[in-house]
Amino acid sequence: MRPVKTAVFPVGGQGTRFLPATKAVPKELLPVVDKPLLQYAVDEALSAGIERLVFVTARGKSALEDYFDVAGELVASLKAKGKTAELAVLDTTQLEPGRIAYVRQQEPAGLGHAVWCARFITAGEPFAVLLPDELLWSPENPCLKQMNEAYERVGGNVIAVLEVPEAHTNRFGIVDPGSVDGLLTQVRGLVEKPPQGTAPSRLAAIGRYILQPECMTKLAAHKRGAGGEIQLTDAMAELIGHQPFHAMTFTGDRFDCGDKAGHITANIALALAREDVGPQVREWLAARNL
Incomplete structure (x- = not known):
């Protein structure tokens, strides 16, 4: 079983839900308190032993490189x-030369297509995928670290999941579950955004994946799925039955920061957890009976 040393960050989206802010600032650089979303995802990857970071960008995203x-x-x-103190903060944004690579996704053809764009850098090795607008908050035991520990036990492919309300299953890739061992669930199938009332479970993929290199081979076929796009979920589904495939239930808090309400909620929650700004935020909320 080969260790996971490369992480892919699909960051080419236009962020239209956050216009007009994203006219000038990539959505991945929108802050939660005082740190950009992308920095949270990078810190999570580094905590799991990731050595190489691959950012799949698009035209107009040069601010990510800067x-x-x-x-x-x-x-x-x-x-x-x-x-x-300020210099120490900057140090966290400056990795040693050569650890970050940038590739362009030249057309918005879906998440699977974005991941496929990194195929030459992952170079036949297992790799992780992190979606930065999914802020998975567990500072003592970050999500990808939890997943890596599971991967070392079972190998193959591992995705992070959480149970979502039945009414929301049509918004996610949903697991068809098999046997359960603690927080690990065997994956028998995956369905991308199933029509309401047809989901095989409430276990939803939440933007963290550890995948074997054969996934890139499946993506290379450029099969179009939901929304007419190349879906990562469809490529993963083709690996089931041929390789070990498990879903790990994440223990922590999830904030959907691709959504305005989720982004605001994340700012409040993480601010309240901070000693430097938490008391003032709590005082403001209490004064308004919030």
């Missing part, structure tokens, strides 16, 4: 002013 670059003038200014 974010992880060395801000020379800013660093020099902070050093001159002796602002060591």
Whole structure:
């Protein structure tokens, strides 16, 4: 069983639900408190032992590259002013040269297509996929770290899931479950956004995947699925029965930051957990009986 050392971040979306902000700022750089969404996902990947980060971008997303670059003038200014705390914060955004690669998704053909664009960098090795607008919050035991521990037990393919209300199953890729062992559920099938009332369970994929290289082979067929797009769920479904495939129920909090309400909720929840801003936010909420 080969370790997972590469993570793919599909970050080419236009973020139209957050216009007009995303006219100038990629949605992946929208902050939750004071850290961009993408930084949370990168930190999660690094905590799981990921060594190579692949960002699948699109035209107009050059700000993502700038974010992880060395801000020379800013660093020099902070050093001159002796602002060591601010310099330490910047250090978390600057990885050693060569750990980040950028590839372009030249057409918006779906999540599966975005992942396939990274095929030459994953180079026949197992890889992780993280969707940054899914903020999975578990600071003591991040989601991908939980998944990696499961992967070391069972191998094959592992996806993160949570139970969602029956009324929401048509918004997700849904697991057809088999046997259950604690937080691990054997996956017998996957259905992308099933019509209301047809879902085989309430276990929904939540934007974290550990996949074997054969998934790239399936994606290379460019089969169109739901919405006329190349769906990652469809490629994964073709691996079931040929390789071990499990769903791991995530223990932590999920915030859908691709949605305005979810993004606002994440800001409030993470702010309340912070010692520096939590008391003021709590006081404001209490004053309004919220």
